Structure formats: structure tokens, C-alpha cells
Amino acid sequence: MAKGDRGTTTRGKRATPRAGRSRSGRAGDPELVQLLTPEGERIDSVTGPDGTEYTVDFTDEEYRGLYRDLVVIRKLDAEATALQRQGELGIWASLLGQEAAQVGSGRALRPQDMAFPTYREHGVLYCRGIDPIMPLGLFRGVDQGGWDPNEFKFNMYTIVIGAQTLHATGYAMGITMDGKTGTDDGEAVIAYFGDGATSQGDVNEAFVWSSVFNAPIVFFCQNNQYAISEPLERQTRIPLYQRSSGFGFPGIRVDGNDVLATYAVTRAALDNARHGQGPTMIEAYTYRMGAHTTTDDPTRYRIASEVEAWQAKDPIARVRAFLEKQQIADEAFFAGVDEEAKQESLSLRERVLAMPDPQPLTLFDHVHAEGSPEVDAQRDQLAAYLDSFEGSTH
Amino acid sequence: MATETLTLGRALTLGLRRALEHDPKVVIMGEDVGKLGGVFRITDQLQKDFGENRVIDTPLAESGIIGTAVGLAIRGYRPICEIQFDGFVYPAYDQIVSQVAKMHYRSQGKVKMPIVIRIPFGGGIGAVEHHSESPEAYFAHTAGLKVVACSNPQDAYVMIQQAVRSDDPVVFLEPKRRYHEKGRVDTDTEVATAYPLNASRVVRSGSDVTVLAYGPMVRTALDAATAAEEDGRSLEVIDLRTLSPFDLDPVYDSVRRTGRCVVVHEAPSNVGLGAELAARITENCFYSLESPVLRVTGFDTPYPAARLEEDYLPNLDRVLDAVDRTFGW
Numbered sequence: 001m002a003k004g005d006r007g008t009t010t011r012g013k014r015a016t017p018r019a020g021r022s023r024s025g026r027a028g029d030p031e032l033v034q035l036l037t038p039e040g041e042r043i044d045s046v047t048g049p050d051g052t053e054y055t056v057d058f059t060d061e062e063y064r065g066l067y068r069d070l071v072v073i074r075k076l077d078a079e080a081t082a083l084q085r086q087g088e089l090g091i092w093a094s095l096l097g098q099e100a101a102q103v104g105s106g107r108a109l110r111p112q113d114m115a116f117p118t119y120r121e122h123g124v125l126y127c128r129g130i131d132p133i134m135p136l137g138l139f140r141g142v143d144q145g146g147w148d149p150n151e152f153k154f155n156m157y158t159i160v161i162g163a164q165t166l167h168a169t170g171y172a173m174g175i176t177m178d179g180k181t182g183t184d185d186g187e188a189v190i191a192y193f194g195d196g197a198t199s200q201g202d203v204n205e206a207f208v209w210s211s212v213f214n215a216p217i218v219f220f221c222q223n224n225q226y227a228i229s230e231p232l233e234r235q236t237r238i239p240l241y242q243r244s245s246g247f248g249f250p251g252i253r254v255d256g257n258d259v260l261a262t263y264a265v266t267r268a269a270l271d272n273a274r275h276g277q278g279p280t281m282i283e284a285y286t287y288r289m290g291a292h293t294t295t296d297d298p299t300r301y302r303i304a305s306e307v308e309a310w311q312a313k314d315p316i317a318r319v320r321a322f323l324e325k326q327q328i329a330d331e332a333f334f335a336g337v338d339e340e341a342k343q344e345s346l347s348l349r350e351r352v353l354a355m356p357d358p359q360p361l362t363l364f365d366h367v368h369a370e371g372s373p374e375v376d377a378q379r380d381q382l383a384a385y386l387d388s389f390e391g392s393t394h
Numbered sequence: 395m396a397t398e399t400l401t402l403g404r405a406l407t408l409g410l411r412r413a414l415e416h417d418p419k420v421v422i423m424g425e426d427v428g429k430l431g432g433v434f435r436i437t438d439q440l441q442k443d444f445g446e447n448r449v450i451d452t453p454l455a456e457s458g459i460i461g462t463a464v465g466l467a468i469r470g471y472r473p474i475c476e477i478q479f480d481g482f483v484y485p486a487y488d489q490i491v492s493q494v495a496k497m498h499y500r501s502q503g504k505v506k507m508p509i510v511i512r513i514p515f516g517g518g519i520g521a522v523e524h525h526s527e528s529p530e531a532y533f534a535h536t537a538g539l540k541v542v543a544c545s546n547p548q549d550a551y552v553m554i555q556q557a558v559r560s561d562d563p564v565v566f567l568e569p570k571r572r573y574h575e576k577g578r579v580d581t582d583t584e585v586a587t588a589y590p591l592n593a594s595r596v597v598r599s600g601s602d603v604t605v606l607a608y609g610p611m612v613r614t615a616l617d618a619a620t621a622a623e624e625d626g627r628s629l630e631v632i633d634l635r636t637l638s639p640f641d642l643d644p645v646y647d648s649v650r651r652t653g654r655c656v657v658v659h660e661a662p663s664n665v666g667l668g669a670e671l672a673a674r675i676t677e678n679c680f681y682s683l684e685s686p687v688l689r690v691t692g693f694d695t696p697y698p699a700a701r702l703e704e705d706y707l708p709n710l711d712r713v714l715d716a717v718d719r720t721f722g723w
């Protein structure tokens with residue numbers, strides 16, 4: 001919805017909690033904001049525990065756009081997984097199952113907002129308008145992520161679990177210091193992390209700092225139920241979104257397989273942040289359908305029936321069911337989207353295969369902003385060494 | 395004598411199993427060490443056989459892993475902590491250098507820290523960033539820690555058990571790119587009387603140049619020695635095994651005979667172990683040296699993208715090149 005930007009959501013202000021009046025009792029879980037059921041039924045609006053009302057108001061075109069995003073990123077992700085299997089990527093962290101959480105939150109960002117991803121946010125990256133080939137350089141090992149974080153307002157991937165939440169907090173504090181909050185075009189930050197990350201000191205410190213400095217930040221936790229092999233119970237004994245209250249800011253849980261609800265909740269939290277109301281933690285309740293990464297063997301720690309149960313909550317199938325029921329899209333549209341996704345993935349494949357290995361001497365590029373005689377000498381050493389081989393063309 | 399052919403990884407698994415059997419106070423803790431058996435499967439099946447209280451899947455928090463191990467150690471346990479990858483030890487760095495390393499000293503010997511911190515280290519596996527680092531110098535610089543690196547299955551099997559029995563904290567470095575290399579392991583080895591943990595070892599004798607290596611680079615040094623032999627040069631290879639404290643008498647003996655020395659490690663050279671070794675050898679063997687002690691190391695850059703690691707990492711050619719240069723003085 002980046003273009004139309006019509007899906008404004010905040011109706012209520014964060015005010016007195018209205019105990020017992022919460023309507024967020026969907027999907028058999030009293031704590032889950034949902035606007036689209038797994039069967040594709042639309043729920044008009046949901047009142048959060050603090051009285052905020054969550055809804056979306058999209059045009060048909062925008063609904064179709066969301067569907068398209070979901071299908072394209074799933075296809076690109078599948079292509080990357082295949083490329084890894086064929087030895088073209090060293091490793092791949094798949095987002096399968098988490099498309100709605102990523103597209104919903106990614107599309108809720110306004111152009112001025114800054115995102116701090118982990119290593120799995122390929123869908124958010126896509127929503128930020130970054131060429132989807134970019135993360136593949138990192139996973140292929142030809143570079144360490146090639147996009148300009150400032151240009152796209154999307155930071156580099158972060159592999160050390162939780163570290164980016166502190167970076168995001170600092171960035172958000174900078175927004176406040178720059179006086180860029182308090183208006184509709186204020187800036188906000190979103191920090192992505194997983195359920196496992198909530199155990200990290202960095203994440204908890206980020207909560208403290210954000211709260212104390214009233215930073216314009218949204219902590220977006222994709223609870224995909226596992227940290228590699230470890231289930232949620234190994235990280236927490238309370239629902240994750242409730243953590244935030246101990247730090248002094250609100251938390252909310254959203255159906256992370258519901259792109260509409262994720263959009264609504266994220267947009268509302270970002271708007272609160274940009275208006276100077278401080279941090280929110282969102283727990284997008286979802287499921288990682290595949291392996292943690294391509295090196296992982298999920299059959300060791302989870303059972304097939306669990307995966308099947310989540311299959312029934314697929315984020316794409318429910319949007320399709322909704323579009324069909326509402327007659328917002330026809331067969332030709334769906335076929336068109338599939339074709340478009342296929343073309344994008346074919347192009348991705350071709351371009352990945354064509355990615356050249358970096359030249360050895362680039363090893364020394366950018367070690368220091370102002371250069372270093374010692375590193376320069378080492379570069380010369382390696383150059384001379386490589387030259388000593390016949391026919392070397394480094 | 396019962397010998398088996400095992401990979402280095404499997405030898406570690408067996409060594410850990412023996413350690414768990416030997417002492418009920420031994421516990422293993424870390425991320426994914428239980429059901430999954432660790433991302434490298436080094437703790438494979440151990441939780442199944444010893445239970446969830448002996449092989450503990452922890453929350454995803456390195457500082458927490460080491461910090462809680464400190465408390466367990468005070469309480470009389472002998473924790474073996476797995477850090478999933480070298481690049482993720484830094485969140486725990488504060489606990490390791492400020493707490494684990496100093497506890498015994500601060501308590502005037504009253505509190506022991508029999509903690510083993512296992513770290514798969516080094517590159518060469520085509521991984522993404524933070525998965526191929528060589529942090530040994532940070533730990534070797536810290537008084538109070540022992541730092542050791544194994545390089546072959548037999549050592550892996552014995553050294554891990556010795557590390558667990560040590561009353562000092564041991565940073566135990568495992569050469570991850572050698573996990574799959576096989577070797578003979580004497581599974582009857584008596585740990586208490588076996589070749590000690592705190593000793594270096596000559597793994598190939600030679601007369602022209604002494605090559606010092608540890609962990610993943612021992613294999614590389616041995617390969618270089620084989621290649622050098624074809625050129626008529628005889629390299630003596632020493633596996634340092636212990637990085638803090640060093641065991642240098644065998645090194646001095648060797649250098650006094652050969653007069654030449656090359657140190658090989660993957661870590662960057664700047665303020666690395668190679669510098670320390672060169673200084674000590676110079677002090678102790680000055681009159682025997684025919685040339686300066688040379689270093690073959692990673693560059694002073696962050697560990698690069700995988701497609702560049704071949705250029706970054708010391709290889710056989712670079713070792714041989716340094717060997718040649720020691721003859722140029």
C-alpha cells in the first residue's frame with residue numbers, strides 16, 4: 001500500500017483500557033488481533049486491549065496488490081531455496097509462512113520510516129523497493145549485502161541475534177533529537193526480531209532505552225514459534241507481547257498470518273510512535289513452515305501434525321479466498337500474478353547465476369574509512385603474491 | 395587397545411559422552427544442544443541419553459549461558475557451554491573476561507570456575523559473516539583463562555575430557571572446517587595419564603624450518619610439509635594445542651635445531667598470537683636464528699565474504715612461500 005497509502009487505521013487513541021470490552025477474541029484466542037480468518041472471512045474491526053480500534057480500508061486495487069506481494073515473495077523465496085540446493089547459495093533463511101507478517105508490516109511503513117531487519121526479512125526488503133537480488137549476494141558469499149541502507153530506509157541484515165534492536169533504538173532516539181516526531185509526517189523506526197531474540201540482553205536493553213527515552217520505535221517480533229530447534233517455551237513463560245508492559249510500553253499480539261491485521265496493527269503503532277507516543281511491541285503470531293535455514297533439519301524437533309495445523313492458516317490462501325468471495329479478483333488475475341511471480345523468479349535465477357565472484361583485492365576495500373598503511377601494504381603483498389602465478393589476472 | 399576411526403566431530407561427541415558418564419556434576423548447556431544435537435551435531439543424542447537436566451537447551455542468550463554457568467560452577471557443577479559460532483561469543487565476552495576469568499583470583503582461590511567454553515572457530519566452510527572468526531587472541535590475552543585448540547580426532551576425544559576435568563576455565567576451540575576429517579581414536583585412552591592438555595606436540599619432525607600451527611592450520615602445515623619434502627626441504631611441524639598458557643620448550647628446542655620458524659594462524663596478524671610467538675622465540679633462540687620468525691596469517695580485515703575466503707585464509711602456497719622467504723636472509 002505504499003503508493004495509495006489509503007489504509008489508515010488508527011481510530012481510537014491509546015486511552016483508558018476498557019476492561020472486558022475487548023473484541024479481539026478471534027480465532028479462539030482472546031489475545032489475537034485478526035481481520036481476516038483462515039477461511040477468508042473479513043472482520044470489520046477489532047478493538048485492542050487498550051481501546052485502539054484496528055481496521056483497514058483498502059481499495060480493490062490495494063487488496064489485489066497485497067495478494068500479489070505475498071505470491072511474489074513466496075515464489076522468490078522458493079527460488080532462493082532451490083538455488084541453495086543447487087549449490088549457488090551458501091545458505092538461505094526462508095520466510096515461508098511469514099509472508100503476511102512481512103508484507104503487512106512492510107507495507108505499513110511510510111517512506112520516511114526506517115527498518116532494521118534480521119536476516120529473514122526478504123519480504124520487508126521487497127516492500128522497501130529494494131531489488132530482491134540484493135540479499136542473495138550475502139548468502140552466496142560475494143558481498144555482505146549490497147544496498148544503501150539510507151537510500152532505502154532499510155538497514156543491512158543483522159545476523160547476530162538481537163543486536164539490531166539497539167541500533168534501531170539509537171536511530172529512533174536520533175529522530176526525537178532531530179525533532180522529527182509529533183506530526184503526521186514524523187518519522188518512526190521498526191525493529192524486526194524473532195521469538196528467540198527476546199531472550200537476548202540487547203533486546204531487553206533496547207526495551208529499557210526506548211521506554212526511558214520515549215523513542216519512536218515499533219518492536220516487531222515475528223514469533224514463528226522456534227529459534228532453530230528450540231520452541232517458544234524455551235524463551236518465555238508469558239506471551240511475548242506482554243513483556244513490554246514490564247518495560248513501560250504497550251504490547252499487542254496480532255495474527256501474523258493475516259496481512260490485513262498485521263498492516264493495521266503496525267500502521268497504528270508506527271503512527272503512535274511518529275506522533276511522539278513512544279514504543280510499542282508487536283508480536284506477530286506466525287509459524288516458520290520450512291527449516292530454520294537450509295542447513296537445518298526440522299524433523300528432529302517438530303512433528304508433522306503441527307506443521308499441517310499451520311498449513312490451514314496459510315497467509316496467502318486466505319487472501320485468495322477473500323478476493324474470490326468478494327469477487328475482487330478473477331481467474332485471469334490469479335493466473336497473471338502467478339506468471340508475474342514466475343518471471344521475477346526466473347530473472348532472479350539468471351542474475352544470481354551471473355553474479356561474478358569478487359576480485360581478491362577487494363578484500364581490502366573499506367576496512368577503514370580513512371585508509372591504513374598496514375592494510376595497504378598487505379594488499380600490495382597479496383597482489384604481488386597473486387602476480388607470481390602465471391597468467392594471473394587478479 | 396580399542397581404536398575406532400572417527401571424525402573429529404564424532405570424537406568430540408564421544409569425549410563429551412565420557413565426560414558426562416564420568417562425573418554427574420558435568421552438564422552441557424547451549425543453544426540447540428538438546429534435540430538438535432547442536433548445529434554441528436556435536437552433542438548428538440546426548441540429551442536423549444542423559445536427560446534434559448544434564449544437556450540443557452538454553453534461551454538464546456550467550457551472556458546468559460556463561461553467566462548462569464558461573465553460578466552453576468559456584469554451586470559445584472562443571473558446565474560445558476557451547477557457543478554456537480565464534481562470531482556469537484561476543485555477547486558473552488563480558489561474562490567470560492570479567493567474571494569467569496577473575497572469579498578464582500578475586501576469591502583468593504576459594505571459588506573455582508571449572509567451565510569449558512566450546513567454540514567452533516575459524517573459516518573455510520563458506521559461511522556468512524560472523525560464522526568464521528578466530529577470536530583466540532582476545533581470550534589468550536585474558537589472565538585466568540586457559541585457551542586450547544584441538545586439531546585431530548584423537549586429541550579432540552582426549553582434550554575435551556581433560557578440559558572438563560580441569561578446575562580452571564577452558565576456552566576450547568574446535569576447528570569447524572575439520573569436523574568431518576577422520577582419524578584413529580584410541581577410545582581406551584586414560585584421560586588422567588594421557589598426553590596433557592597443556593602441552594604442545596611435534597607432529598612431524600624435520601630439520602630445515604619449524605612451522606607452528608594450531609587448530610585448522612595444523613592440517614595445512616602438514617600438507618605444506620609434504621609438499622616441501624618434494625622440493626627437498628624438511629619442515630618440522632608443531633601443533634601448539636595450548637594457546638594460553640603456551641608450552642614453548644618443544645618450540646625452542648626445535649627452532650634451535652632448524653634456525654628458522656614460520657607461525658601460521660587464520661586470525662589477523664595484528665596483535666595476534668603470531669606476534670607473541672615471534673617475540674618469545676626471538677628472546678629465547680636469538681643466537682640460533684638464521685632469519686626472522688615469519689607469520690602467515692589472515693589479513694587485518696574483517697573476515698570477508700565467503701567467495702574471498704580462499705584469498706584470506708593461509709593456504710599451503712602461502713606457507714611454502716614463507717618457508718622460502720626464511721631462506722632469503
Ligand SMILES: Cc1ncc(C[n+]2csc(CCOP(=O)(O)OP(=O)(O)O)c2C)c(N)n1
Nearest residue numbers: 159160161194195196197226227228425482
Ligand atoms: C548472538 C547469536 N547467537 C546465536 C546465533 C545463531 N542463530 C542464528 S538464528 C538463531 C535462532 C534465532 O531464532 P529467532 O530469534 O526466533 O528468529 P528466527 O530465525 O526464528 O526468525 C540462532 C540461535 C546468532 N545468529 N546470534
